[in-house]
Amino acid sequence: MTDLASLVFTLTAAADTKLPPANARILHGALLHWLERDQPELVKLLHDNNERRPYTLSNLHGKFEEKNGWRKLLQGETYWYRLTALDAGFIQHLLASMRQQQSGPQPDDPRLVPGPVFFAPEQHPYAQLSSFAQIIESVRQLSERRQLHQAVDLQFNSPTCFIENKQALPLPVPRFVFGYLANKWQLASPTPLPVEDLQHFVESIHLSFARIETQMIDLQKYKRTGFTGECRFALHPALPENYRHSLHWLAKFALFSGVGSHTTMGMGQVWEKDKRQKR
Numbered sequence: 001m002t003d004l005a006s007l008v009f010t011l012t013a014a015a016d017t018k019l020p021p022a023n024a025r026i027l028h029g030a031l032l033h034w035l036e037r038d039q040p041e042l043v044k045l046l047h048d049n050n051e052r053r054p055y056t057l058s059n060l061h062g063k064f065e066e067k068n069g070w071r072k073l074l075q076g077e078t079y080w081y082r083l084t085a086l087d088a089g090f091i092q093h094l095l096a097s098m099r100q101q102q103s104g105p106q107p108d109d110p111r112l113v114p115g116p117v118f119f120a121p122e123q124h125p126y127a128q129l130s131s132f133a134q135i136i137e138s139v140r141q142l143s144e145r146r147q148l149h150q151a152v153d154l155q156f157n158s159p160t161c162f163i164e165n166k167q168a169l170p171l172p173v174p175r176f177v178f179g180y181l182a183n184k185w186q187l188a189s190p191t192p193l194p195v196e197d198l199q200h201f202v203e204s205i206h207l208s209f210a211r212i213e214t215q216m217i218d219l220q221k222y223k224r225t226g227f228t229g230e231c232r233f234a235l236h237p238a239l240p241e242n243y244r245h246s247l248h249w250l251a252k253f254a255l256f257s258g259v260g261s262h263t264t265m266g267m268g269q270v271w272e273k274d275k276r277q278k279r
Contacts, residue, residue: 001131003088003188004256008127009104010080010115011060013073017111021071022217024059024266026107027081031057034105038097042090052187054087056258059158059266078115082126082269084256086188091129126271128255132189139248148244151208151234152251153273159215159226160260160268168261170214170227174205177233177259181250184257193249194242201243208234219265226260226267 019026036043046053062079065072073079085091098104103114118127142148154177161168162176169176179202186192195201212229233251235243251272258268 001088001133002091002129003086003132003190004128004130004135004253005083005085005091005094005119006126006128006130006256007083007085007094008080008118008124009083010078010117011104011107011112012078012115013075013111014113015075015111016072017109018067018070018072019060019109020069020218020220022059022219022266023071024057024081024264025220027060027105028057028264030105030107031083034101035093035097038100039093042093053264054085054090054188056082056084056256056263056268057266058082058269073112079112080124084258086184086256130256132185132191132253135249135252136191138252139245142248143241143245148241148248150237150239150244150247151232152247153230153232154251154254154270155230155273156212156228156259156268156270158266158269159217159224159228160270161224161226161262162260168224168226170225172207172210172212172227172231174207174233175202177231178202178205178247178250180259181254181257182246185250185253188257193246195246201246204235204239204243205233205247206235208232217267219262224262224267230273 032043032046058081060079060081063074063077085094098117104117106114118124119129120127161170182193182198182202209232212227214225214227216223216225235247255271259270260268
């Protein structure tokens with residue numbers, strides 16, 4: 001059963017146009033409008049502030065010219081953005097809308113023309129249909145081959161922050177990073193993490209390396225500062241094997257769940273380092 005998805009949508013610029021750097025909010029509006037054509041009840045549910053949104057959304061990627069705080073999209077260039085989903089039912093709704101409408105979401109700007117949607121790594125390095133069961137099995141195989149290391153490397157590809165005491169904290173604090181991932185996993189996965197004391201597991205993870213920088217982004221209603229870069233998170237080698245399994249489960253899960261605040265607005269795009277290619 002596919003209960004995890006990373007779908008890559010493409011847009012081609014039919015003429016030069018421009019977008020703000022933090023453009024995921026524009027893509028988010030297009031996504032909801034696109035879903036509403038076929039599934040208005042689903043969109044009503046997603047609009048409910050008390051409803052956990054089972055997806056993340058990236059900003060647009062591609063070749064831009066930066067000018068006066070805007071990103072100029074060039075005629076003839078193809079751009080892409082990533083939508084991830086953590087729920088089998090929601091994924092089926094997405095796939096049904098794709099079949100029905102034969103294209104992805106259309107932003108308000110008619111100069112941006114929807115193109116192919118990619119589902120698999122051979123189509124695009126950030127596209128993948130998967131499942132919690134597949135993550136668990138891949139980690140089991142690594143363990144059998146004695147390749148399950150005590151550390152994982154994560155690439156924070158878009159500004160990431162956590163809300164602490166109503167303030168944005170732009171730092172890769174292990175208990176925040178893996179506390180977020182663990183909570184998301186426990187809520188979404190049919191198989192819980194194989195640790196009895198979840199808090200002890202999360203607090204056992206330490207940051208052993210980081211190369212990061214901070215960046216402020218304008219989300220229109222407010223601004224947020226987040227960090228981007230590479231981080232290594234590790235466990236003490238004396239800790240039990242199930243802790244190591246859980247660490248790797250969550251590292252692989254990050255590709256789909258994102259990390260931190262405002263993950264539907266382009267923030268918190270994270271994945272295991274060296275598992276993806278740049279494009």
